[in-house]
Amino acid sequence: MASRQYPIATIGIVGTGAMGRGIAQIASLAGLTVRLFDANPQAAAAARDYLADIFVKLTVKGKLDEAQAHAALARVIGAQSLAELADCDLVIEAIIENLDAKRALFRELETIVSGRCVLASNTSSLSITAIAAACTDASRVAGYHFFNPVPLMKVVEVIDGLRGDPAAGDALMDLARRMGHTPVRAKDMPGFIVNHAGRGMNTEGLRVASEGIASFADIDRIMREQAGFRLGPFELLDLTALDVSHPVMESIYHQFYEEPRFTPSPIASTRLAGGLIGKKAGEGFYRYVDGKPQVPAEADAPATLPKCVWVSGRQPAARDAVLQLVARANVALDEGERPADDALIVVTPLGLDATTAALEEQLDASRTVAIDALFPLAAVQRRTLMTTPATTRAARDAAHALFAADGVPVTVIRDSTGFVAQRIVATIVNIGCDIAQRQIASPEDIDLAVTLGLGYPKGPLALGDALGARTILTILRNIHGVLGDPRYRPSPWLARRAQLGISLTSADAADAAS
Template sequence: MRDLQNPQIGIVGAGAMGQGIAQIAAVAGLKVRLMDMDPAASSRAIAAIDSMLQKLATKGKLTPAQAQEALGRISSEDSVRALADCDLVIEAVVEKLEVKRSLFAQLEEVVRDDTVLVSNTSSLSITAIAAGCRHPERVAGYHFFNPVPLMKVVEVVRGLRSGEATIDWLATLATRLGHTAVRCRDMPGFIVNHAGRALNTEGLRIVQEGVTDESTVDAIVREQLGFRMGPFELLDLTGLDVSHPVMESIYRQFYDEPRFRPSPITAIRLAGGMLGRKSGSGFYEYDGATRVSDRTAAPAKAAWQPSAVWVSARHPQETQQVLSFLEESNVEVETGREPSDDALIIVTPLGHDATTCAISEGLEPDRVIAVDTLLGLHSGLRRVIMPTPATRPSILERAQTLFAIDGTPVSTIRDSGGFVGQRIVASIVNTACEIAQQRIATPQDIDAAVRLGLGYPLGPLAFGDSVGAKRIVTVLEGLIDVYGDPRYRPGVWLARRAALGISLNVVD
């Protein structure tokens, strides 16, 4: 009978994931049988675990005795039969459905009927893996993230025939292992890989459109949106040999859903072997693990010379942010309903481009500059501006000087719907809302999974609440106006809660 309190865990696959899972289970006081058909792989894994435990002891996170005891709980096995008396077996082998199905069939021949069998798959259907099993109710997904000891989240995936008791027990065990369990049903990408599509695919779309370059997108995502890494830094870290197939897989599994459309940019780079850090060349160049800097010093900005500034009142909330910034900077603003003949004209689009603003408001496009106000214009938070194709160079220079008046960095991009930040934030929030609408996971688990699994500054639904659901919908509708692309259509979860003025975390 399964030991619910102190289960013995079998792990099949001694690669990075199997090694990490073995380590946290042993540290949690559980006995682990690490099995790999290659004895050398098991030996390397146990040696690596020993090294990591010693480092934890050196840092004071474990005592030397605790480190030694944890290592002693791990045994190396080379046969599936050695896992016969395990209470839980975790599969962490190659991502091929036929391989996993074959393994689960072998396991069912040797383990007890109450042994729980789980897969650490990140992309394959749990229902499909369990389809050939005699007891599919004891089969589930248990998706950890690499490196397992540091990424404190695990997706507990319920296949169509997974038993609720199995899911509940796995979620409880995750807490014992020091991880947060997020529950989801079996759908392509589960939570994290599903929600994570928006950042990368929209970043690629922006560059493909010629709005700006990769390093500028990354700088905006880090220094305006507050993310640890931009999409191209993240793609280089993961490697296009991993990221591009996942993008294509999820796109196809959702039957060519436009929100997940991949980019030929990554397909071409993958074909050329420019994978990222692991190949020494990706969107950036690398010397070993160190990125070779491609940044140049920003040119010195001239001091602001008093001149006429006029601000559009089309979006009152956005307008007020610009007016507050100008007031704090001691810059006078024209108060007339129309700008004077030489005024710098500032517009604050949500989803639209500078050209659309100029034409729809009857403004002279050669003097129009758009500024992104979605997250405010606070000092130190990178600011983003864009001219129309007709804006005079002298006007653009005035705007660059104005918005850098307090030393805050300014990025200038080409005219586009939704700037960079608006497009990425709106896409992230909208995708997460679709996950909630489809009941793949609860809003709370969506936010926890993305925050812990992807390192976002906020969960996507909390991010949407902080910006305002109505503003997110306005951005998406503006993007639809500019591009006519269904990838930007607001989902019903988002649209309804925006219309009702309630939190995106409210479940109906």
């Protein structure tokens, strides 16, 4: 039986909020005829007025000429009823994130449009298969998940339901490219790619905060200035707003039947209940004045350097990096097999807390301070130190002075398995690996979706390769070993590739060869 073809020239959009307007903007600029429908007729008219204003602004900025702007707006047509979408080749719903509402809409649309019309949902977390089950013909139903703001977020997820016709998905992939976006293909699984992968940063950042390890601001500083992310987890949560992000966290957690990797945090639920949802409310994890977060200032670094320093040799490369900083600060090095009684003790654990690292080497915990050397110590814009519960203030301050001596700011945190950056980054990589293991998307599309959809410096698989898959595996195994928490169990994709020494971005060789 020949596959159906789905040529797309006219699209209908149901729901004219921020997402519907954004999709209409890029579609009309790409030359498509757009029919806008909203249950509220005033909303549809307002959306067209909004687009008219946007096109004027783009003309003023020189991004469109007047002829292009007039032509694009002329292609946007308000619809007074769903029946006016009858001639559409594609209808995209962008309504409330409610399964019953979406199923009812698709059931009605199916009686209006032709058999060659693709029905697409812009859902961010609901099952495409479940939505399609309301239709007599589930094969032409697919997911088409854009990100807000649509014109700027240049990625779209194309999701195939279990009964979906691959040709319908192919048509949506082609259309995305016509509209100037990068499409990625995903199977119908909770969170698809981006919202699934995003659990690593947000839920682990919340977990670190919930353990009292560091403040929201310090966690964000570490992830920006040490790990190289554009935003830390709490800056990101304030930007997206908890009334949007927390329900997604809960939805993905429950859809995966309480998978420990995705456990939401009571910190977020409590703040949501109290209305501290983020920037748009003026207060979230930060308070905002004139749209700017009010971030507590950092105290100056202590001035008194240690008399001498003993550095653990458990991680040779990390030890060498620490020794360079010690030499740069002109501090004496204790080169004995065991630390002298007056030496500051520095350890460089991967995935362990400072307490466990000290006990494993039978070191004096009162003089032990750990430094995170996952990222190059000489190149980072921030360094992270970690104390044991027994570390004295004198030892802590001496270590702070030492590692800030070259002007790089230092954050001192309480004892944590895996510091802050190690555990958040390892969780990001691990969840990305699990998406690949489940064959939800190709390794290439996973990294592409995350870099474009979340703005990470690298996709999770490329990030794991850059830091070393074996290093990430060690971090996770050590955290899991100390805490016994299954959220840190390594993905088989990570474990096997780390042990074989092959890239996390590589598919199985037999599959690639075929």
